[in-house]
Amino acid sequence: MRRENIAVIGTGYVGLVSGTCFAEIGHQAIAVDRDQSKIERLRQADIPIYEPGLEALVRSNMEAGRLSFTSELQEAVRRSDILFLAVGTPSMPGGEVDLSYLESAFRQLAAAVDRYKLIVIKSTVPVGTAAMAEGWLREEGVEEGRFDIVSNPEFLREGSAIHDTFHSDRIVIGAEDQQAAERIAALHAPLQAPVLFTDRASAELIKYASNAFLAAKISFINEMANVCEKVGADIALVAQGMGMDKRIGSHFLQAGIGYGGSCFPKDTKAQLRIAEDVDYDFKILRSVIEVNALQRERFADRIIQELTEAGGGKAVAVMGLAFKPNTDDLRDAPALDIIEALTTSGVQVRAYDPVALEKASAHMGRHELVTFHADPYEAVAGADAMVITTEWEAVKSLDFGEVARLLSQRLLIDGRNCLEPAAMAELGFRYVSVGRA
Numbered sequence: 001m002r003r004e005n006i007a008v009i010g011t012g013y014v015g016l017v018s019g020t021c022f023a024e025i026g027h028q029a030i031a032v033d034r035d036q037s038k039i040e041r042l043r044q045a046d047i048p049i050y051e052p053g054l055e056a057l058v059r060s061n062m063e064a065g066r067l068s069f070t071s072e073l074q075e076a077v078r079r080s081d082i083l084f085l086a087v088g089t090p091s092m093p094g095g096e097v098d099l100s101y102l103e104s105a106f107r108q109l110a111a112a113v114d115r116y117k118l119i120v121i122k123s124t125v126p127v128g129t130a131a132m133a134e135g136w137l138r139e140e141g142v143e144e145g146r147f148d149i150v151s152n153p154e155f156l157r158e159g160s161a162i163h164d165t166f167h168s169d170r171i172v173i174g175a176e177d178q179q180a181a182e183r184i185a186a187l188h189a190p191l192q193a194p195v196l197f198t199d200r201a202s203a204e205l206i207k208y209a210s211n212a213f214l215a216a217k218i219s220f221i222n223e224m225a226n227v228c229e230k231v232g233a234d235i236a237l238v239a240q241g242m243g244m245d246k247r248i249g250s251h252f253l254q255a256g257i258g259y260g261g262s263c264f265p266k267d268t269k270a271q272l273r274i275a276e277d278v279d280y281d282f283k284i285l286r287s288v289i290e291v292n293a294l295q296r297e298r299f300a301d302r303i304i305q306e307l308t309e310a311g312g313g314k315a316v317a318v319m320g321l322a323f324k325p326n327t328d329d330l331r332d333a334p335a336l337d338i339i340e341a342l343t344t345s346g347v348q349v350r351a352y353d354p355v356a357l358e359k360a361s362a363h364m365g366r367h368e369l370v371t372f373h374a375d376p377y378e379a380v381a382g383a384d385a386m387v388i389t390t391e392w393e394a395v396k397s398l399d400f401g402e403v404a405r406l407l408s409q410r411l412l413i414d415g416r417n418c419l420e421p422a423a424m425a426e427l428g429f430r431y432v433s434v435g436r437a
């Protein structure tokens, strides 16, 4: 294998995980971030995000001299032959993608293009961005022939990012230049993943299409769950039966309070906007987004209805703040919207999360109706109901006999369908879940 000198620009989830994994498979990787405090922490192998297994991998690759961190972008570019861009591409209020971080990184790196550089866009970007980035480099005076730009979207999930990288379903390489494409494929060869070569526009679109399709699966199963509640069917069995059909597949059919996180909400809105910009009304996607927002609202309404029917309780323990287990990421976390809806109705919230508590309290600030608890039993003690918003193992494995004793009313509302209805009923709970009448 040819050992490449790689710079990864941006050390969020994607930059940090992919830079570390490139080092792990034998390349020389330097990870760059403009956030100096992040770089100082990373140099001590102090990982700013919670991602299982990442710290050990960063540490061992730093010790082996294959991974380093810097805030000097141009220095990193001079020392490297392949540059991966993994900066954020957040949503703007109208759904359009904010490419300002990407543009600024391209313009900054231009001054350091002292010889041929192979530049790879790993950030999720709208169709046409790779072509536009060529224009940014030319405007900065970089000569034609000194670079190629390749699109190589990232498909890892938070919480299982390292596993996903080493067991990738596919590596998509969108390029105009065949040699550039083959070099990026060779770089990934130790991962032994299937490679799909495409043009750049198709690669850019594959990323949005994949996220939009997965989000659609979730909204579909959530609507089926809502129907199940009305007709007295069980969504878990419906999903199981559907998933046994290989054409449908069993993944992403978990009904609940809908999707959140740093990707699905922003990427579905971006894809809708991309379609609008070419005069296409992407009707399914519009509904997927609407259903997802409604699912959170329905759940908050259900909690209030259950509290009222149980005699007007006013305090709930909200278990899980991160948008999914095994991450401390709070971006577009359903729990935060649900807490807001509850407090707006005057309900007191006793919030628990095994890893995201500190971030959540910093993010939400002080609120007279919200308290944060590092101990799950303390969160539950004296509350009128327990609400599950993230299916953390630490929540699923609680001693529910003890929870029943600590709650002032045995009301358990499970937004992730992660507990067994019969077992909860046996403990005397009124157990409410999504789509399981």
Ligand SMILES: NC(=O)c1ccc[n+]([C@@H]2O[C@H](COP(=O)([O-])OP(=O)(O)OC[C@H]3O[C@@H](n4cnc5c(N)ncnc54)[C@H](O)[C@@H]3O)[C@@H](O)[C@H]2O)c1
Pocket (backbone or CB within 6 Å): 009, 010, 011, 012, 013, 014, 015, 032, 033, 034, 035, 038, 073, 086, 087, 088, 089, 101, 102, 104, 105, 108, 122, 123, 124, 125, 154, 155, 156, 157, 158, 262, 263
């Ligand atoms: N988070 C995920 O699970 C995931 C998965 C697949 C794809 N993506 C996509 O990957 C991209 C990055 O996502 P993320 O969650 O890792 O982002 P993030 O927002 O967590 O991190 C981006 C990092 O880039 C840094 N940065 C911004 N401008 C810079 C510059 N000019 N020079 C150096 N550093 C700079 C920021 O300081 C920040 O640390 C996005 O486009 C996202 O949609 C994310």
Ligand SMILES: O=c1ccn([C@@H]2O[C@H](COP(=O)(O)OP(=O)(O)O[C@H]3O[C@H](CO)[C@@H](O)[C@H](O)[C@H]3O)[C@@H](O)[C@H]2O)c(=O)[nH]1
Pocket (backbone or CB within 6 Å): 124, 154, 155, 156, 157, 158, 159, 211, 214, 218, 251, 252, 253, 254, 255, 256, 257, 258, 259, 260, 261, 262, 263, 264, 267, 323, 324
């Ligand atoms: O059956 C399911 C599966 C997921 N979710 C929710 O969907 C959201 C996203 O989950 P997941 O896809 O596991 O996490 P992400 O880390 O956001 O990963 C998605 O977004 C990334 C960023 O683009 C992509 O790289 C990944 O392929 C894509 O799965 C979370 O809120 C989950 O709770 C459900 O409600 N039901």
